[in-house]
Amino acid sequence: MRTLFPILSVLAVLIAIWYAAVAPMNIRGALDVAERAGAEVVPPDARARFDTSVWVLMANNPEHIAAGYSLDRPRLPTPQQVGQELWKTTGEMALKGRPMSKRSLIYHGWITLQSTLWGFVLGTALGMAGAIAIVYSRVVDMSLMPWAIISQTVPIVALAPMIIVLSSQVGIEGRGVPKAIISAYLCYFPVLVGMVKGLRSPGTAQLDLLKTYSASGLQAFLKLRLPASMPYLFTSLKIGIAAALVGTIVGELPTGAISGLGARILIGDQFGTPLAIWAALAAAAILAGLLVTLLDLLQRITLRRMGMQA
Amino acid sequence: MQDHAQAAVIDHGTSTPVISAKSLDLTFQTNDGPVHALSGIDLDIGKGEFVSFIGPSGCGKTTFLRCVAALETPTGGSLTVNGMSPDESRKARAYGYVFQAAGLYPWRTIEKNIALPLEIMGYSKAEQAERIVRVLDLVELSNFGKKYPWQLSGGMQQRASIARALAFDADILLMDEPFGALDEIVRDHLNEQLLALWARTDKTIGFVTHSIPEAVYLSTKIVVMSPRPGRITDIIDSPLPKERPLDIRDTPEFLAVAHRVREGLRAGHAYDD
Numbered sequence: 313m314r315t316l317f318p319i320l321s322v323l324a325v326l327i328a329i330w331y332a333a334v335a336p337m338n339i340r341g342a343l344d345v346a347e348r349a350g351a352e353v354v355p356p357d358a359r360a361r362f363d364t365s366v367w368v369l370m371a372n373n374p375e376h377i378a379a380g381y382s383l384d385r386p387r388l389p390t391p392q393q394v395g396q397e398l399w400k401t402t403g404e405m406a407l408k409g410r411p412m413s414k415r416s417l418i419y420h421g422w423i424t425l426q427s428t429l430w431g432f433v434l435g436t437a438l439g440m441a442g443a444i445a446i447v448y449s450r451v452v453d454m455s456l457m458p459w460a461i462i463s464q465t466v467p468i469v470a471l472a473p474m475i476i477v478l479s480s481q482v483g484i485e486g487r488g489v490p491k492a493i494i495s496a497y498l499c500y501f502p503v504l505v506g507m508v509k510g511l512r513s514p515g516t517a518q519l520d521l522l523k524t525y526s527a528s529g530l531q532a533f534l535k536l537r538l539p540a541s542m543p544y545l546f547t548s549l550k551i552g553i554a555a556a557l558v559g560t561i562v563g564e565l566p567t568g569a570i571s572g573l574g575a576r577i578l579i580g581d582q583f584g585t586p587l588a589i590w591a592a593l594a595a596a597a598i599l600a601g602l603l604v605t606l607l608d609l610l611q612r613i614t615l616r617r618m619g620m621q622a
Numbered sequence: 623m624q625d626h627a628q629a630a631v632i633d634h635g636t637s638t639p640v641i642s643a644k645s646l647d648l649t650f651q652t653n654d655g656p657v658h659a660l661s662g663i664d665l666d667i668g669k670g671e672f673v674s675f676i677g678p679s680g681c682g683k684t685t686f687l688r689c690v691a692a693l694e695t696p697t698g699g700s701l702t703v704n705g706m707s708p709d710e711s712r713k714a715r716a717y718g719y720v721f722q723a724a725g726l727y728p729w730r731t732i733e734k735n736i737a738l739p740l741e742i743m744g745y746s747k748a749e750q751a752e753r754i755v756r757v758l759d760l761v762e763l764s765n766f767g768k769k770y771p772w773q774l775s776g777g778m779q780q781r782a783s784i785a786r787a788l789a790f791d792a793d794i795l796l797m798d799e800p801f802g803a804l805d806e807i808v809r810d811h812l813n814e815q816l817l818a819l820w821a822r823t824d825k826t827i828g829f830v831t832h833s834i835p836e837a838v839y840l841s842t843k844i845v846v847m848s849p850r851p852g853r854i855t856d857i858i859d860s861p862l863p864k865e866r867p868l869d870i871r872d873t874p875e876f877l878a879v880a881h882r883v884r885e886g887l888r889a890g891h892a893y894d895d
Contacts, residue, residue, distance in 0.1 A: 517721045520693055524719040526712055527742045535738065539729050618729040619770040 327391050336366040337388035338380030343369060345383065346376050389590050397591040414571070417595045423572040424560050425599060427488060431495020432556040436549065438496060439503025446504075447511040447537070448529075457508075464501050468494065472563050487569050495559035499552040506548025510541025542618065546611035553603045561596060573599070639666035640704060640794060640826045641690055647698030648685060648852075658851030659685045663699070665845065665854065669793075672820055672827045674837035675845045676883060677890065682852020683830045683845075687796050690828065691719050703794070715743065717794035718787025722802050724779035726771040726786075732758070733767040736786045743790055757785040760819055777801075777808040781815070788823070797829045801836070810868060813839055817866060834887075838862075838879045839871060846883055848890025856886035 343353045343361060354372040355361055361369060370377055381390055389397075398417065405416040412419045442460065445452040472494050479490040514536050522532045564574025573596045580588035646663040649656045660682045667673050675683035688694040689701055692708035703711035711717070718739075726735045733754050740750045758764050761781040771779055780800055787795060801809045813836060820827055831837050837844050838860070846856040861875055870876055 515723075515725075517723055517725050520688075521719065521721065521725055522742070523693060524691055524712065524717070525739045525742045531742050535742070536727070539727070542729075619731065620729050 330388075330391055334386070334388050334390050335377050335380055336370060338383055338386045339366050339369045339373070339377060341383050341385070341387060342376050342380040343373060346373075346379060351376070385584060385586060387586070389587055393587060394590045394594055397587040398594050401588075401591055402595070417573070417576065417591060420571055420573050420576050420592070421595050421599055424557070424564065424574065424596070427491040427560040427563065427572070428495055428553070428557045428599075428603070430488070430492035431497075431559055432499055432553050434492055435496035435499025435552060435556060436503050439500040439548070439552070440507055440545075442500070442504045443507030443511060444533075446508050460501060460504055463497070468498060468559060468562050469565070471497070472565070476563070487563070487572075491560050491563040491569075491572075494563035495556040498559035499556035502551040502555060503545075503548045506544045506551075507541055510544025510548075511537045513544065514540045539618065543611075543615065543620065546607065546614070550604050550607045550611075553607060554600050557596065557600050557603065638705060640669050640671075641665070641667040641702070641828070643686075643689075643699065643701045645699040646686075646689065646696050646701050648682070648689060648694060648696045649698075660689070660696070661851035661853045663852075663854060665857070667826060667828065667843070669826055670824050671842050672829065672840055673843045673845060674829045674831055674841040675847060676831055676834065676837045677847030677855075677887065678849055680849040680852065681847035681890075682849070683847050684798050685852065686847075687798055687828055687830055690794075691717060691796055715790055715792055717796050718790065718792040720780075720784055720787045720795065720797040720800045722799045724771070724776075724783040726779055726782055728771055731768055731770055732763065732774070732782045732785075735771070735782060736767075736789050739786060739790050745790075753789050753791075757788045760788060760822070761785040762815065775808075777804055777812055780804065780812065784816075784819075788819075788825075793826060795825045795827045797827065799830050799832065802832065809833075809836065814868060816840065821864065834880050834883050835871060838876060838883060839866065839868075844879070844883055846886035846890065848887070853890075855890035856882070858882055858886070 340361060344358065347353050347356065347358070353361075353376065355364065380386070382393075383389075386393070401415065401417040402411075405411055405413055406418060410416065412422075442456060446456055447453075475494055475497075476487065476490045479493065484490065518536060518540075519532065522536060527535070560572070561574035561577070563569075564572035565578050569575040570579070573592045576592035577589050580586065580592060643663045643665045646660055646665075647658075648660040649658050651657075663682075663686060665686075675686060677683050685694055689696050690703055690708055692712045701708055704714070704716050706714065706716075726732070727738065730738065736754050736757060737750050740753060745753070754767065755764075758767055761784055763778060763781055763785065766774060766778065766782075771782070774782065784795075784797075784800065801812050804812065816827075817840060819825075829837075829840060842860050842864075844856075844858040844860065845854055846858070847853065848855045858879060860879055862870060862879065
């Protein structure tokens, strides 16, 4: 309850700003519709309206502002419209018994979730392996770390089509694998950085203590470095899974994919159906929220079992 | 088996020192040139002695302890522990080391923390349990085995870390300012407990401290050191009896020893900074 209240307060503020923004964003659309319906608008000429600022249009046509909140193809849909569209493409379809229809966001979300999870597993494995190598080998630290940082400066949007083309060239069919690779490409980095920090978190005294027991390197890793890195790992995993989801959606965008939330966003754009874009966007946000919350829960349970939290 | 080995050491103990340093040198190469951390250290520590090392920062008292523990490698002279090299004696589990910070693992209960060295050294589960009970009793923490470190006070945490160092029956206990971060009252109490523990276990103890009263109260032998280069300026064999209530600190004998320690510290300190 204590954590819920601040979150809900921020949400309420965001929704208020959203509703307020709908009026200026949609005034042109509302006036166009009103003009076609034969109503009187100022200025009556569409070209003249194009050159007039939205604030002047709102001041001159106060009676048409309300219409901007219920357009079929709004520039900016209201939260309510997005909610309705989201319900129509998820819950309602599930109630009709067709949750996996090609029109259902549950189906597209599932496609995206699969790639995200594969990318997350792959990226986490790579990140952890890289971190262990970096912590235990100075050579790897000097050689791998700079490249890991450079890898994140390459825009993933530029890289994504190449990965798809290259993977189809080597005979990988379908988009699942390349999408997972793109997703892992974004996901491994936070895990790598967090794990390096976590594995290095034990101080000299801690390591000296193990030395006085003549502990082996493996024992030092399993009994000290690995458990000490757990809080760092979970923080990284939460960032990592969000990055993996973004990676998957980016992987679905410029690649001619027809399923997945990214594809829904692109198709919505191409067919001029903003509600579909916003619904897919909202679905992606909800998916990310669920994944991060799940990991947060896992973190609490694990750390509590390790006795690290009160 | 273990008892026989211990008995053998005791037989020899009266004649050969447990820790023996002869003209020991340790020079660190740093960017600002060589630092003489230890220079010409000659010291013999006999079985069952309680030896304190006292001196200002940089006098090498901790470095000497770390050399004994094979955490640092001397650059000159000789150093033997139980007649072996420090490295060999470490592998023979000759000593337990207590650091200034208790350094308990926050994800392990006190019991599990004490089990750490035992796990690493491959003791059986049954033997681990038996030893945990014994050392928890030694440091008077019997009811706290299931607690996590954060549930204990600083003094109790340090006692737990002493228990951890005692768990594998090393004959030598090396303590690097173990009570340095604790307040005076807790420190007095722990000093009393440590003396009682020493009397019960007959360990050889090397103890680094900044505090003159602590050094005098605890020790049979006080090694006064001074910096640049780190060297021994005085070795004082304490005339105080083994039985030491806290109020012994007001007796003339105690004050005389404390005075000599202070003189030694003053003589070794150049006051050039």
